[in-house]
Amino acid sequence: xxxxxxxxxxxxxxxxxxxxxxxxxxxxxxEYVYWYRQIHSQGPQYIIHGLKNNETNEMxxxxxxEDRKSSTLILPHATLRDTAVYYCIVxxxxxxxxxxxxxxxxxxxxx
Amino acid sequence: xxxxSQTPSNxxxxxxxxxxxxCDPISGHTALYWYRxxxxxxxxxxIYFQGTGAADDSGLPNDRFFAVRPEGSVSTLKIQRxxxxxxxxxxxxxxxxxxxxxxxxxxxxxxxx
Numbered sequence: 001x002x003x004x005x006x007x008x009x010x011x012x013x014x015x016x017x018x019x020x021x022x023x024x025x026x027x028x029x030x031e032y033v034y035w036y037r038q039i040h041s042q043g044p045q046y047i048i049h050g051l052k053n054n055e056t057n058e059m060x061x062x063x064x065x066e067d068r069k070s071s072t073l074i075l076p077h078a079t080l081r082d083t084a085v086y087y088c089i090v091x092x093x094x095x096x097x098x099x100x101x102x103x104x105x106x107x108x109x110x111x
Numbered sequence: 112x113x114x115x116s117q118t119p120s121n122x123x124x125x126x127x128x129x130x131x132x133x134c135d136p137i138s139g140h141t142a143l144y145w146y147r148x149x150x151x152x153x154x155x156x157x158i159y160f161q162g163t164g165a166a167d168d169s170g171l172p173n174d175r176f177f178a179v180r181p182e183g184s185v186s187t188l189k190i191q192r193x194x195x196x197x198x199x200x201x202x203x204x205x206x207x208x209x210x211x212x213x214x215x216x217x218x219x220x221x222x223x224x
Contacts, residue, residue: 034212043115043202044154046212087153098144098167099213101153 004088009106012082018075020105022088025069030092033064034099035073037084044087044101047073078109113137115216117203123222124193132188132219136205143186144213145178146202154202160186193223 005023012018024033034049048055048062050071055062061074075082087104091097116135124130136143142161146154156170160180168178175193180186190197200220204213 036212041217043204043215043217044213046214049212085153098156098159098170100156101146103153 004090004102006086006088006102006105008103009108011108011110012075012078014080014109014111015077018073018078018082018107018109020073020075020086020088020107021070022073023070024088024090027068027090028092031090032092033062033068033071034089034091035060035062036087036089036101037082038087038104039081039084047086078107080109080111083107083109115203115205115214117201117216117219119219120217121220121222123224126193126195126223128193130190130193130221132190132201132221134186134188134203134205134216136184136186136203137207137214138184140205140207140214141183142206142208143180144204144206145186145188146204147199148202148218149199157188190221193221195223197221198223 032049032051035047036044037047038044047059048057050062050064064071085104085106087101089099118133144159145157148154158168158171158178159166163180163183175191178188200218202215202218204215206213
């Protein structure tokens with residue numbers, strides 16, 4: 001399985017955009033990029049996923065580079081409730097295979 | 112139900128005892144996954160079911176751990192002869208057919224004393 005690399009931690013001012021990077025240089029052509037987040041004492045929460053086009057939903061935007069070797073999760077207006085650990089994962093498109101979580105990025109939104 | 116339900120939310124047991132952890136997935140979700148998470152780490156995969164069968168149990172750490180899903184819905188994770196190192200939060204997730212994200216439960220915090 002392709003692996004991902006994320007910064008260990010990041011800070012973001014409340015109300016500003018939070019841009020969380022992820023490197024996945026060994027991603028295969030049939031693998032999607034998924035993002036989850038985990039707020040303290042809760043289970044991980046699915047945020048968004050994409051293959052090669054940029055994606056947007058009510059929670060976030062996902063920007064994937066043209067070569068698909070990296071991506072950025074964007075929280076457009078971070079709030080204190082967005083403080084969480086964010087996990088970037090790659091996973092085959094047509095598979096129920098297990099999702100492998102790395103250590104993720106611990107995002108702190110600061111008032 | 113509206114979400115994935117895990118019971119109990121907390122379980123304290125003595126070393127050497129047997130425990131069962133239950134997961135009620137979202138109705139209609141065919142795939143069910145078990146993970147465990149230690150403090151400060153990401154979730155670690157244990158086992159996943161497609162329907163009633165265990166499609167991948169490669170993450171089970173040893174033969175003290177076993178999981179079942181007899182009717183393709185509720186699943187039970189069973190741990191025999193518990194050890195202090197088994198203390199963790201045990202997470203369950205389910206997923207429908209197709210390429211969707213998982214929905215996780217809130218987990219069961221297991222403490223072995």
